[in-house]
Amino acid sequence: MLSEQERSEIQAESQHYPNNRALCIEALKIVQQHRGWVSDEGIADVAEALGMTCVELESVATFYNMIFRKPVGKHVILLCDSVSCWIMGYERLREHLGVRLGIGLGETSADGCFTLLPNVCLGACDHAPAMMIGGNHYQDLDPARIDEILAKYQKEEREEEREPADGNTTDA
Amino acid sequence: METPLTRNILPGKSPPDLPRYEKAGGYVALRKALRMAPEAVTAVVKESNLRGRGGAGFPTAQKWSFVPMGDDAPHPKYIICNADEMEPGTFKDRLLLEGDPHQLIEGMIVSAYAVQADVGYIFLRWAYKLAAQRLEQAIAEAYRKGYLGRNILGSEYSLELHLHVSAGRYMCGEETALLNALEGKRANPRAKPPYPQVSGLWGKPTIVNNVETLCNVPHIVNYGAAWFKNLSHGTDGGTKLYGVSGKVKKPGLWELPMGTTVREILEEHAGGMRDGYRFRGLLPGGASTDFIVADQLDVAMDFDSMQAAGSRLGTGTMIVLDDKTCPVGMLHNLEHFFAQESCGWCTPCWSGLSWVEQILQGMEEGNGQASDLERLQSHVRLLGPGHTFCALAPGAAEPLQSGLKYFGDDFDRHIREKRCPWRGR
Numbered sequence: 001m002l003s004e005q006e007r008s009e010i011q012a013e014s015q016h017y018p019n020n021r022a023l024c025i026e027a028l029k030i031v032q033q034h035r036g037w038v039s040d041e042g043i044a045d046v047a048e049a050l051g052m053t054c055v056e057l058e059s060v061a062t063f064y065n066m067i068f069r070k071p072v073g074k075h076v077i078l079l080c081d082s083v084s085c086w087i088m089g090y091e092r093l094r095e096h097l098g099v100r101l102g103i104g105l106g107e108t109s110a111d112g113c114f115t116l117l118p119n120v121c122l123g124a125c126d127h128a129p130a131m132m133i134g135g136n137h138y139q140d141l142d143p144a145r146i147d148e149i150l151a152k153y154q155k156e157e158r159e160e161e162r163e164p165a166d167g168n169t170t171d172a
Numbered sequence: 173m174e175t176p177l178t179r180n181i182l183p184g185k186s187p188p189d190l191p192r193y194e195k196a197g198g199y200v201a202l203r204k205a206l207r208m209a210p211e212a213v214t215a216v217v218k219e220s221n222l223r224g225r226g227g228a229g230f231p232t233a234q235k236w237s238f239v240p241m242g243d244d245a246p247h248p249k250y251i252i253c254n255a256d257e258m259e260p261g262t263f264k265d266r267l268l269l270e271g272d273p274h275q276l277i278e279g280m281i282v283s284a285y286a287v288q289a290d291v292g293y294i295f296l297r298w299a300y301k302l303a304a305q306r307l308e309q310a311i312a313e314a315y316r317k318g319y320l321g322r323n324i325l326g327s328e329y330s331l332e333l334h335l336h337v338s339a340g341r342y343m344c345g346e347e348t349a350l351l352n353a354l355e356g357k358r359a360n361p362r363a364k365p366p367y368p369q370v371s372g373l374w375g376k377p378t379i380v381n382n383v384e385t386l387c388n389v390p391h392i393v394n395y396g397a398a399w400f401k402n403l404s405h406g407t408d409g410g411t412k413l414y415g416v417s418g419k420v421k422k423p424g425l426w427e428l429p430m431g432t433t434v435r436e437i438l439e440e441h442a443g444g445m446r447d448g449y450r451f452r453g454l455l456p457g458g459a460s461t462d463f464i465v466a467d468q469l470d471v472a473m474d475f476d477s478m479q480a481a482g483s484r485l486g487t488g489t490m491i492v493l494d495d496k497t498c499p500v501g502m503l504h505n506l507e508h509f510f511a512q513e514s515c516g517w518c519t520p521c522w523s524g525l526s527w528v529e530q531i532l533q534g535m536e537e538g539n540g541q542a543s544d545l546e547r548l549q550s551h552v553r554l555l556g557p558g559h560t561f562c563a564l565a566p567g568a569a570e571p572l573q574s575g576l577k578y579f580g581d582d583f584d585r586h587i588r589e590k591r592c593p594w595r596g597r
């Protein structure tokens with residue numbers, strides 16, 4: 001079932017669209033925001049709330065890149081693999097991230113902290129190579145800069161472990 | 173030199189809020205437009221020779237003129253700003269969205285008024301988080317000030333404006349696929365006709381315009397068609413955001429007169445090639461344009477000149493190929509993108525592009541065959557205009573056909589040496 005919070009966020013968005021069908025991508029995004037990814041249960045919940053069949057909704061959910069139908073780590077790293085970043089050193093960064101995190105593209109690190117995904121052009125081509133983690137853009141990357149950024153996330157992670165969840169953590 | 177589109181945009185500074193935007197002359201064009209007949213707004217845009225900045229260069233006012241007008245016209249009519257910007261190598265709309273959101277909103281209201289649209293959507297790609305935040309804020313400010321909503325500034329005209337953040341797929345940028353995405357469907361393109369101007373979003377008259385296109389409109393209304401035409405070096409009016417990425421000294425984005433030469437952009441603004449790198453070619457306007465090479469650098473970056481040079485202006489953001497980067501590898505990267513983003517609707521595209529990708533990958537891995545070149549040529553033909561539903565496939569064919577033409581020796585070396593000469597294997 002949708003949570004109260006999910007329901008009210010979907011409700012708020014509904015003012016922008018003339019029918020429920022048009023709301024479905026928005027609703028999937030909201031569910032993903034709260035649950036990290038969209039499970040079969042998530043599909044069923046949204047389908048029921050909007051009066052769609054699961055099959056209909058599934059065909060939409062699988063079309064869009066940013067709807068995750070598989071679990072992802074706490075932080076999703078979107079590494080730009082498009083042309084300008086490729087020219088400016090994408091392959092080297094991919095290898096470096098792979099070594100640092102012990103994973104390849106499409107995989108999640110053993111501690112569940114990072115998922116590494118390739119992504120199309122992030123609109124930062126004049127500062128290539130580029131990536132995003134969560135909502136944050138990182139550009140002009142090289143292996144040293146990647147290490148700094150990973151260290152920052154890992155430090156946050158350790159701090160969170162020390163102060164167990166009271167929900168007051170802030171996003172960087 | 174005048175730079176109307178970026179005059180409020182200061183690097184590292186937050187965008188003008190409503191009072192600052194107004195102080196810089198903002199929303200004057202809207203007041204002026206509301207005193208004009210809608211058709212008169214379209215007329216001045218027509219006179220200005222504004223052509224769409226989304227890639228195809230369709231004359232903006234001509235697009236608007238297909239929208240049914242008058243008392244019998246179906247309502248609601250829609251206006252959509254295409255802010256999907258997922259073309260590889262393209263980063264121009266992002267600057268306008270993040271740097272001056274009110275300019276876009278004013279452009280949308282004025283354009284909406286011209287076609288008497290009732291509802292507008294900004295279709296924004298998900299990756300532009302900062303733009304989303306700033307647009308939300310600016311839309312709220314505009315509502316509070318009476319620039320949006322019912323009876324704008326006391327006139328008869330009303331417009332609702334919403335932000336839609338896409339869930340991501342290159343195809344969503346194609347205007348009819350975008351309509352399906354907004355309706356909550358898979359982003360496959362629609363058959364044309366009917367054209368969106370007549371039957372678009374939810375079957376109602378709809379115009380779709382690019383961010384940069386719409387941002388030009390308030391300035392045209394303010395200063396007139398003659399002023400706008402004078403900004404340009406050629407027959408198309410206005411300025412253009414030009415960008416350069418790749419191994420140049422100063423990659424970046426600049427607002428310059430439409431029709432500035434490739435050489436000026438590359439050598440003066442981007443500072444030329446980095447030390448130790450030589451120029452081999454460039455894609456002038458994103459991934460789906462044909463390469464141009466060293467003897468074409470004096471061509472003007474406008475729609476007609478680029479076409480005459482065998483390429484397209486596209487988005488106006490160039491991607492530079494240097495002598496230390498493998499052209500076959502670059503094409504492999506590009507065709508991988510197109511194969512991945514193909515929506516699967518037509519066979520020459522989804523099947524053909526994965527063949528192309530595999531052939532190029534084989535060459536890179538040292539498995540190239542002499543017959544590969546012919547096979548690539550035949551795909552260029554099959555992907556070309558007229559064989560597929562939308563322009564993704566012809567777009568994918570452009571860098572490939574020109575790459576085969578200009579970098580034939582590099583293809584031959586891959587096949588002959590059974591390796592990629594750039595990877596030192």
Ligand SMILES: Cc1cc2nc3c(=O)[nH]c(=O)nc-3n(C[C@H](O)[C@H](O)[C@H](O)COP(=O)(O)O)c2cc1C
Nearest residue numbers: 224225226254256257258345346347381382385563
């Ligand atoms: C696959 C594909 C992707 C496209 N992506 C975009 C885009 O991200 N932004 C855009 O403005 N136009 C894009 N276009 C072009 C649009 O279909 C349309 O021509 C454009 O938005 C019209 O705006 P304009 O007349 O103001 O240029 C794309 C076209 C295709 C075929």
Ligand code: SF4
Nearest residue numbers: 515517518521560562
């Ligand atoms: S050309 Fe490609 S992207 Fe366009 S409709 Fe056909 S399959 Fe889809």
Ligand code: FES
Nearest residue numbers: 080085122124125
């Ligand atoms: S190609 Fe990587 S940000 Fe554009």
